Amino acid sequence: MWFLSGIVMMYVPFPSLTKADRLAGLAPIDWNQVHGIVRADAALQQGPNGPVWLGSSVSSASTGLAVGPVDARRAGDIATAFGNAPASDIERVQRDQWTVAGSFDRYRPLWKVTLHRPDGLTLYVASTTGTVVLDTNRTERFWNWVGSVPHWIYPTVLRQHQPLWRQVVLCTSGAGIVGAVSGMWIGVLRMRLRRRYKGGRVSPYRGWQWWHHLMGLFGGTMLVLWIASGWLSVDPNRWFASKGLGxxxxxxxxxxxxxxxxxxxxxxxxxxxxxxxxxxxxxxxxxxxxxxxxxxxxxxxxxxxxxxxxxxxxxxxxxxxxxxxxxxxxxxxxxxxxxxxxxxxxxxxxxxxxxxxxxxxxxxxxxxxxxxxxxxxxxxDARRRLYRWLFDGLHRWDFGPLLNRRPLWDIWMLGWLTAGVVLSISGVVIGVRRMRKRRRR
Structure with a gap:
Protein backbone atom coordinates (compact mmCIF):
# COMPACT_ATOMS: atom_id res chain seq x y z
CA MET A 1 0.00 0.00 0.00
CA TRP A 2 2.74 2.45 0.97
CA PHE A 3 4.98 1.75 -2.02
CA LEU A 4 2.28 1.73 -4.71
CA SER A 5 0.57 4.82 -3.31
CA GLY A 6 3.99 6.50 -3.09
CA ILE A 7 4.43 6.02 -6.83
CA VAL A 8 1.09 7.74 -7.45
CA MET A 9 2.03 10.61 -5.14
CA MET A 10 5.13 11.34 -7.21
CA TYR A 11 2.84 12.65 -9.96
CA VAL A 12 -0.49 13.53 -8.34
CA PRO A 13 -0.28 15.58 -5.12
CA PHE A 14 -3.08 16.06 -2.61
CA PRO A 15 -5.62 18.65 -3.81
CA SER A 16 -4.73 22.24 -3.01
CA LEU A 17 -5.47 25.67 -4.44
CA THR A 18 -2.28 27.14 -5.83
CA LYS A 19 -1.64 30.86 -5.81
CA ALA A 20 -1.64 30.91 -9.62
CA ASP A 21 -5.03 29.14 -9.79
CA ARG A 22 -6.47 31.43 -7.13
CA LEU A 23 -5.40 34.58 -8.96
CA ALA A 24 -6.62 33.22 -12.30
CA GLY A 25 -10.07 32.58 -10.84
CA LEU A 26 -10.49 36.04 -9.29
CA ALA A 27 -11.99 39.00 -11.14
CA PRO A 28 -9.94 42.21 -11.49
CA ILE A 29 -10.46 44.68 -8.65
CA ASP A 30 -12.92 47.43 -9.48
CA TRP A 31 -10.95 50.35 -8.08
CA ASN A 32 -13.85 52.77 -8.64
CA GLN A 33 -15.72 51.04 -5.80
CA VAL A 34 -12.85 51.14 -3.29
CA HIS A 35 -13.12 53.83 -0.63
CA GLY A 36 -11.83 54.50 2.87
CA ILE A 37 -8.52 53.57 4.47
CA VAL A 38 -6.42 50.54 3.66
CA ARG A 39 -6.62 47.55 6.03
CA ALA A 40 -3.17 46.27 6.92
CA ASP A 41 -4.54 43.00 8.31
CA ALA A 42 -6.53 42.06 5.23
CA ALA A 43 -6.32 41.42 1.49
CA LEU A 44 -8.38 43.38 -1.02
CA GLN A 45 -10.02 41.42 -3.80
CA GLN A 46 -13.14 41.53 -5.93
CA GLY A 47 -16.23 39.82 -4.52
CA PRO A 48 -19.54 39.02 -6.22
CA ASN A 49 -21.02 42.30 -4.94
CA GLY A 50 -17.95 44.50 -5.16
CA PRO A 51 -14.46 44.64 -3.64
CA VAL A 52 -14.02 43.35 -0.08
CA TRP A 53 -11.35 43.29 2.59
CA LEU A 54 -10.58 39.71 3.69
CA GLY A 55 -8.86 39.17 7.02
CA SER A 56 -9.92 38.15 10.50
CA SER A 57 -13.26 39.66 9.44
CA VAL A 58 -14.81 40.54 6.09
CA SER A 59 -15.95 44.03 5.20
CA SER A 60 -17.01 45.87 2.09
CA ALA A 61 -14.29 48.05 0.58
CA SER A 62 -17.04 50.40 -0.65
CA THR A 63 -19.05 50.97 2.53
CA GLY A 64 -16.76 49.64 5.25
CA LEU A 65 -19.64 47.58 6.64
CA ALA A 66 -19.20 43.99 7.74
CA VAL A 67 -20.20 41.34 5.22
CA GLY A 68 -22.38 38.59 6.64
CA PRO A 69 -22.00 34.83 6.16
CA VAL A 70 -22.19 33.54 2.61
CA ASP A 71 -25.39 31.69 1.70
CA ALA A 72 -25.81 28.94 -0.89
CA ARG A 73 -26.90 31.25 -3.70
CA ARG A 74 -23.98 33.60 -3.21
CA ALA A 75 -21.55 30.68 -2.94
CA GLY A 76 -22.87 29.41 -6.27
CA ASP A 77 -22.34 32.81 -7.89
CA ILE A 78 -18.78 32.99 -6.52
CA ALA A 79 -17.94 29.49 -7.78
CA THR A 80 -19.55 30.13 -11.17
CA ALA A 81 -17.48 33.27 -11.71
CA PHE A 82 -14.32 31.56 -10.44
CA GLY A 83 -14.63 28.41 -12.59
CA ASN A 84 -16.34 29.98 -15.64
CA ALA A 85 -19.11 27.39 -15.58
CA PRO A 86 -22.61 27.10 -14.05
CA ALA A 87 -23.07 25.28 -10.76
CA SER A 88 -24.71 21.86 -11.05
CA ASP A 89 -24.79 21.08 -7.31
CA ILE A 90 -24.32 23.04 -4.09
CA GLU A 91 -23.85 21.31 -0.75
CA ARG A 92 -23.06 22.64 2.72
CA VAL A 93 -20.34 20.54 4.37
CA GLN A 94 -18.53 20.77 7.66
CA ARG A 95 -15.64 18.67 6.34
CA ASP A 96 -15.06 15.94 3.80
CA GLN A 97 -12.16 13.91 2.44
CA TRP A 98 -10.45 16.89 0.79
CA THR A 99 -11.08 19.48 3.53
CA VAL A 100 -10.41 17.39 6.63
CA ALA A 101 -7.18 19.23 7.52
CA GLY A 102 -7.20 21.75 10.37
CA SER A 103 -6.11 24.56 8.03
CA PHE A 104 -9.73 24.81 6.85
CA ASP A 105 -11.19 25.24 10.35
CA ARG A 106 -11.43 29.03 10.15
CA TYR A 107 -13.51 28.75 6.96
CA ARG A 108 -16.07 26.20 8.14
CA PRO A 109 -18.75 25.38 7.28
CA LEU A 110 -17.89 25.20 3.60
CA TRP A 111 -20.00 25.36 0.49
CA LYS A 112 -19.09 22.51 -1.84
CA VAL A 113 -20.01 23.65 -5.36
CA THR A 114 -19.75 21.21 -8.27
CA LEU A 115 -19.54 22.93 -11.64
CA HIS A 116 -21.01 21.73 -14.92
CA ARG A 117 -17.66 21.04 -16.57
CA PRO A 118 -16.14 18.00 -18.32
CA ASP A 119 -13.40 17.73 -15.70
CA GLY A 120 -15.91 17.57 -12.80
CA LEU A 121 -14.37 20.60 -11.09
CA THR A 122 -15.53 21.10 -7.50
CA LEU A 123 -14.86 24.34 -5.62
CA TYR A 124 -15.05 24.86 -1.87
CA VAL A 125 -16.24 28.32 -0.83
CA ALA A 126 -15.71 29.59 2.72
CA SER A 127 -18.99 30.53 4.39
CA THR A 128 -17.12 33.05 6.53
CA THR A 129 -15.24 34.98 3.83
CA GLY A 130 -16.79 33.98 0.50
CA THR A 131 -13.38 33.00 -0.87
CA VAL A 132 -12.61 29.86 -2.84
CA VAL A 133 -10.26 27.88 -0.60
CA LEU A 134 -9.87 24.64 -2.58
CA ASP A 135 -10.43 23.23 -6.05
CA THR A 136 -10.45 19.56 -7.05
CA ASN A 137 -11.19 17.82 -10.32
CA ARG A 138 -12.38 14.30 -11.06
CA THR A 139 -8.98 12.94 -12.15
CA GLU A 140 -7.24 14.42 -9.13
CA ARG A 141 -9.79 12.91 -6.74
CA PHE A 142 -9.59 9.45 -8.34
CA TRP A 143 -5.81 9.20 -8.13
CA ASN A 144 -5.73 10.51 -4.58
CA TRP A 145 -7.95 7.63 -3.47
CA VAL A 146 -5.09 5.32 -4.49
CA GLY A 147 -2.35 7.82 -3.62
CA SER A 148 -2.36 10.23 -0.70
CA VAL A 149 -5.39 8.81 1.14
CA PRO A 150 -3.99 5.28 1.71
CA HIS A 151 -0.39 6.53 1.99
CA TRP A 152 -1.17 8.94 4.84
CA ILE A 153 -3.90 6.65 6.27
CA TYR A 154 -6.14 9.63 5.62
CA PRO A 155 -9.82 8.56 5.55
CA THR A 156 -12.03 11.32 6.94
CA VAL A 157 -13.48 9.14 9.69
CA LEU A 158 -9.98 8.81 11.16
CA ARG A 159 -8.22 12.01 10.12
CA GLN A 160 -10.87 14.27 11.67
CA HIS A 161 -9.68 13.02 15.07
CA GLN A 162 -6.13 14.35 14.80
CA PRO A 163 -4.66 12.85 18.02
CA LEU A 164 -6.06 9.39 17.17
CA TRP A 165 -4.85 9.62 13.57
CA ARG A 166 -1.37 10.60 14.80
CA GLN A 167 -1.20 7.56 17.10
CA VAL A 168 -2.33 5.24 14.28
CA VAL A 169 0.48 6.55 12.04
CA LEU A 170 3.03 6.17 14.84
CA CYS A 171 1.93 2.61 15.67
CA THR A 172 1.65 1.28 12.11
CA SER A 173 4.95 2.75 10.95
CA GLY A 174 6.59 1.69 14.24
CA ALA A 175 5.47 -1.88 13.65
CA GLY A 176 6.80 -1.59 10.10
CA ILE A 177 10.22 -0.57 11.40
CA VAL A 178 10.37 -3.60 13.72
CA GLY A 179 9.28 -5.94 10.92
CA ALA A 180 11.76 -4.53 8.42
CA VAL A 181 14.77 -4.55 10.76
CA SER A 182 14.09 -8.08 12.05
CA GLY A 183 13.52 -9.33 8.50
CA MET A 184 16.82 -7.86 7.35
CA TRP A 185 18.65 -9.49 10.26
CA ILE A 186 17.18 -12.90 9.44
CA GLY A 187 18.12 -12.36 5.78
CA VAL A 188 21.73 -11.61 6.71
CA LEU A 189 21.92 -14.70 8.94
CA ARG A 190 20.69 -16.95 6.10
CA MET A 191 23.35 -15.73 3.64
CA ARG A 192 26.43 -17.86 2.99
CA LEU A 193 29.35 -16.20 1.25
CA ARG A 194 31.96 -18.87 2.13
CA ARG A 195 30.32 -22.26 2.82
CA ARG A 196 27.69 -21.79 0.16
CA TYR A 197 24.51 -23.75 -0.34
CA LYS A 198 24.09 -26.44 -2.95
CA GLY A 199 25.02 -25.27 -6.39
CA GLY A 200 27.13 -22.42 -5.02
CA ARG A 201 24.06 -20.44 -4.02
CA VAL A 202 24.36 -17.61 -1.52
CA SER A 203 20.70 -17.91 -0.56
CA PRO A 204 18.93 -21.14 0.42
CA TYR A 205 15.62 -19.99 -1.03
CA ARG A 206 13.84 -20.39 -4.35
CA GLY A 207 10.80 -18.86 -5.99
CA TRP A 208 9.02 -16.15 -4.05
CA GLN A 209 11.24 -16.74 -1.06
CA TRP A 210 14.34 -16.07 -3.17
CA TRP A 211 12.82 -12.83 -4.47
CA HIS A 212 11.98 -11.81 -0.91
CA HIS A 213 15.49 -12.59 0.30
CA LEU A 214 17.10 -10.73 -2.62
CA MET A 215 14.86 -7.64 -2.37
CA GLY A 216 15.19 -7.61 1.41
CA LEU A 217 18.97 -7.52 1.23
CA PHE A 218 19.00 -5.17 -1.76
CA GLY A 219 16.30 -2.73 -0.68
CA GLY A 220 15.92 -3.40 3.02
CA THR A 221 17.97 -0.40 4.05
CA MET A 222 15.85 1.89 1.88
CA LEU A 223 12.73 0.24 3.32
CA VAL A 224 13.84 1.00 6.87
CA LEU A 225 14.81 4.58 5.97
CA TRP A 226 11.43 5.18 4.34
CA ILE A 227 9.38 3.75 7.18
CA ALA A 228 11.50 5.42 9.87
CA SER A 229 11.32 8.82 8.14
CA GLY A 230 7.56 8.32 7.70
CA TRP A 231 7.35 7.62 11.42
CA LEU A 232 9.16 10.92 12.02
CA SER A 233 6.68 12.78 9.79
CA VAL A 234 4.29 13.25 12.73
CA ASP A 235 7.16 14.37 14.99
CA PRO A 236 6.99 11.74 17.79
CA ASN A 237 7.43 13.21 21.25
CA ARG A 238 7.71 16.64 19.56
CA TRP A 239 11.45 16.15 19.17
CA PHE A 240 11.64 18.68 16.35
CA ALA A 241 9.17 21.28 17.61
CA SER A 242 10.42 24.82 17.16
CA LYS A 243 9.41 28.00 18.96
CA GLY A 244 9.92 30.04 15.82
CA LEU A 245 9.81 33.81 15.73
CA GLY A 246 7.69 35.44 18.41
CA ASP A 381 16.41 26.58 13.69
CA ALA A 382 18.88 23.72 14.20
CA ARG A 383 16.10 21.25 15.05
CA ARG A 384 14.13 21.99 11.90
CA ARG A 385 17.25 21.78 9.77
CA LEU A 386 17.94 18.33 11.22
CA TYR A 387 14.31 17.37 10.56
CA ARG A 388 14.76 18.50 6.97
CA TRP A 389 17.37 15.74 6.50
CA LEU A 390 15.70 13.02 8.58
CA PHE A 391 12.25 13.43 7.04
CA ASP A 392 12.36 15.38 3.75
CA GLY A 393 15.79 14.10 2.82
CA LEU A 394 15.29 10.41 3.60
CA HIS A 395 11.60 10.25 2.66
CA ARG A 396 11.57 12.33 -0.52
CA TRP A 397 15.27 12.16 -1.43
CA ASP A 398 15.26 15.85 -2.31
CA PHE A 399 18.92 16.63 -1.79
CA GLY A 400 22.30 16.37 -3.46
CA PRO A 401 22.30 15.51 -7.18
CA LEU A 402 18.59 14.58 -6.99
CA LEU A 403 17.35 17.97 -5.75
CA ASN A 404 15.04 19.44 -8.41
CA ARG A 405 16.62 17.25 -11.09
CA ARG A 406 14.17 15.27 -13.13
CA PRO A 407 14.00 12.65 -14.58
CA LEU A 408 17.04 11.61 -12.50
CA TRP A 409 14.97 11.83 -9.31
CA ASP A 410 12.12 9.82 -10.95
CA ILE A 411 14.49 7.02 -12.01
CA TRP A 412 16.01 6.81 -8.52
CA MET A 413 12.64 6.78 -6.76
CA LEU A 414 10.90 4.40 -9.15
CA GLY A 415 13.77 1.90 -8.93
CA TRP A 416 13.62 1.68 -5.15
CA LEU A 417 9.82 1.83 -5.00
CA THR A 418 9.60 -1.08 -7.46
CA ALA A 419 12.00 -3.05 -5.29
CA GLY A 420 9.78 -2.27 -2.33
CA VAL A 421 6.68 -3.48 -4.18
CA VAL A 422 8.36 -6.80 -5.04
CA LEU A 423 9.60 -7.16 -1.45
CA SER A 424 6.12 -6.50 -0.06
CA ILE A 425 4.21 -8.75 -2.48
CA SER A 426 6.66 -11.62 -2.00
CA GLY A 427 6.33 -11.25 1.77
CA VAL A 428 2.54 -11.44 1.54
CA VAL A 429 2.70 -14.51 -0.74
CA ILE A 430 5.12 -16.28 1.61
CA GLY A 431 2.97 -15.45 4.62
CA VAL A 432 -0.23 -16.74 2.99
CA ARG A 433 1.46 -19.95 1.91
CA ARG A 434 2.83 -20.56 5.41
CA MET A 435 -0.64 -20.07 6.90
CA ARG A 436 -2.13 -22.55 4.43
CA LYS A 437 0.48 -25.17 5.33
CA ARG A 438 -0.32 -24.82 9.01
CA ARG A 439 -4.05 -25.09 8.28
CA ARG A 440 -3.52 -28.38 6.41
CA ARG A 441 -1.47 -29.72 9.32
Missing part, protein backbone atom coordinates in the same frame (compact mmCIF):
# COMPACT_ATOMS: atom_id res chain seq x y z
CA UNK A 247 4.90 37.92 17.69
CA UNK A 248 6.81 40.61 19.58
CA UNK A 249 9.87 40.22 17.35
CA UNK A 250 7.80 40.28 14.17
CA UNK A 251 5.94 43.37 15.34
CA UNK A 252 9.21 45.14 16.17
CA UNK A 253 10.59 44.23 12.75
CA UNK A 254 7.50 45.58 10.96
CA UNK A 255 7.39 48.79 13.07
CA UNK A 256 3.86 49.48 11.83
CA UNK A 257 2.44 52.98 12.14
CA UNK A 258 -0.73 54.81 11.17
CA UNK A 259 -2.36 53.48 8.02
CA UNK A 260 -1.63 55.88 5.14
CA UNK A 261 -4.43 57.60 3.24
CA UNK A 262 -4.58 56.07 -0.25
CA UNK A 263 -5.62 58.05 -3.30
CA UNK A 264 -7.56 55.20 -4.88
CA UNK A 265 -8.25 57.06 -8.13
CA UNK A 266 -4.55 57.73 -8.56
CA UNK A 267 -3.69 54.13 -7.68
CA UNK A 268 -6.15 52.78 -10.26
CA UNK A 269 -4.39 54.84 -12.95
CA UNK A 270 -1.03 53.16 -12.31
CA UNK A 271 0.17 50.40 -14.59
CA UNK A 272 0.72 48.08 -11.62
CA UNK A 273 -2.95 48.28 -10.56
CA UNK A 274 -4.34 47.47 -14.01
CA UNK A 275 -5.72 43.95 -13.94
CA UNK A 276 -4.69 43.39 -10.31
CA UNK A 277 -6.65 40.55 -8.67
CA UNK A 278 -5.47 41.08 -5.10
CA UNK A 279 -3.81 43.78 -3.03
CA UNK A 280 -2.21 43.55 0.41
CA UNK A 281 -0.41 46.09 2.55
CA UNK A 282 2.53 45.08 4.73
CA UNK A 283 4.84 47.06 6.97
CA UNK A 284 8.61 46.66 6.70
CA UNK A 285 10.73 48.63 9.15
CA UNK A 286 8.10 51.37 9.34
CA UNK A 287 7.52 51.53 5.57
CA UNK A 288 4.01 50.67 4.32
CA UNK A 289 4.11 48.68 1.08
CA UNK A 290 1.28 47.76 -1.30
CA UNK A 291 1.66 44.33 -2.93
CA UNK A 292 -0.42 43.97 -6.10
CA UNK A 293 -0.84 40.50 -7.60
CA UNK A 294 -1.68 39.82 -11.23
CA UNK A 295 -1.92 36.43 -12.99
CA UNK A 296 1.32 35.35 -14.63
CA UNK A 297 3.24 38.43 -13.50
CA UNK A 298 5.61 39.17 -10.66
CA UNK A 299 4.02 40.87 -7.68
CA UNK A 300 4.21 44.66 -8.02
CA UNK A 301 5.43 46.61 -4.99
CA UNK A 302 4.48 50.22 -4.36
CA UNK A 303 5.26 52.58 -1.51
CA UNK A 304 1.83 53.20 0.01
CA UNK A 305 2.75 56.79 0.88
CA UNK A 306 3.47 58.01 -2.66
CA UNK A 307 2.30 55.08 -4.87
CA UNK A 308 5.72 54.83 -6.52
CA UNK A 309 7.63 51.59 -7.08
CA UNK A 310 9.46 50.69 -3.87
CA UNK A 311 13.05 49.52 -3.65
CA UNK A 312 14.40 48.43 -0.28
CA UNK A 313 17.98 48.73 0.92
CA UNK A 314 19.34 45.27 1.96
CA UNK A 315 21.49 46.92 4.64
CA UNK A 316 18.42 48.50 6.16
CA UNK A 317 16.65 45.14 6.13
CA UNK A 318 19.61 43.58 7.94
CA UNK A 319 19.49 46.25 10.64
CA UNK A 320 15.73 45.75 11.00
CA UNK A 321 16.22 41.96 11.23
CA UNK A 322 18.16 42.44 14.46
CA UNK A 323 14.80 43.14 16.12
CA UNK A 324 13.37 39.75 15.12
CA UNK A 325 15.28 37.98 17.88
CA UNK A 326 15.98 40.50 20.67
CA UNK A 327 19.31 39.86 22.36
CA UNK A 328 20.61 37.61 19.55
CA UNK A 329 23.54 38.70 17.44
CA UNK A 330 23.46 38.36 13.64
CA UNK A 331 26.24 35.98 12.68
CA UNK A 332 26.07 36.30 8.89
CA UNK A 333 23.83 37.44 6.05
CA UNK A 334 23.83 35.51 2.77
CA UNK A 335 22.18 36.57 -0.47
CA UNK A 336 20.93 33.46 -2.25
CA UNK A 337 20.47 33.71 -6.01
CA UNK A 338 19.68 30.02 -6.48
CA UNK A 339 18.11 27.27 -4.44
CA UNK A 340 20.08 25.13 -2.01
CA UNK A 341 19.37 22.29 0.42
CA UNK A 342 17.45 24.56 2.79
CA UNK A 343 15.77 27.00 0.40
CA UNK A 344 13.91 25.13 -2.31
CA UNK A 345 10.44 23.86 -3.17
CA UNK A 346 9.48 20.26 -3.81
CA UNK A 347 6.69 21.59 -6.06
CA UNK A 348 6.62 24.97 -7.78
CA UNK A 349 9.05 27.82 -7.29
CA UNK A 350 10.50 29.78 -4.40
CA UNK A 351 11.34 33.47 -4.36
CA UNK A 352 14.84 34.38 -5.53
CA UNK A 353 16.96 36.21 -4.66
CA UNK A 354 16.44 35.87 -0.92
CA UNK A 355 18.35 37.01 2.15
CA UNK A 356 19.33 34.36 4.71
CA UNK A 357 20.03 35.95 8.08
CA UNK A 358 21.86 33.63 10.48
CA UNK A 359 21.65 34.37 14.20
CA UNK A 360 24.06 33.34 16.95
CA UNK A 361 21.28 32.42 19.39
CA UNK A 362 20.96 29.15 21.32
CA UNK A 363 18.63 27.67 18.67
CA UNK A 364 20.99 28.69 15.83
CA UNK A 365 18.12 30.33 13.97
CA UNK A 366 18.06 31.19 10.29
CA UNK A 367 15.52 33.65 8.86
CA UNK A 368 14.75 34.06 5.16
CA UNK A 369 13.71 37.56 4.10
CA UNK A 370 12.51 38.85 0.73
CA UNK A 371 14.79 41.66 -0.46
CA UNK A 372 11.93 42.96 -2.62
CA UNK A 373 9.29 43.36 0.09
CA UNK A 374 11.15 42.75 3.32
CA UNK A 375 8.60 40.07 4.19
CA UNK A 376 9.77 37.26 6.47
CA UNK A 377 9.39 34.19 4.25
CA UNK A 378 10.31 31.56 6.84
CA UNK A 379 12.62 30.56 9.63
CA UNK A 380 14.62 27.45 10.48
Missing amino acids: DAGLAAYAAAGMAPVIDWARLSATQQATGARQMRMIWTDGTPLLLLSRPGLQEAILDARNLKPAKLDPRRLTRAAERLLPGARIEAVDRLTRTDSYWYAAKGDVELPVLRVRFADSAKSWVHISPRTGAVLGDL
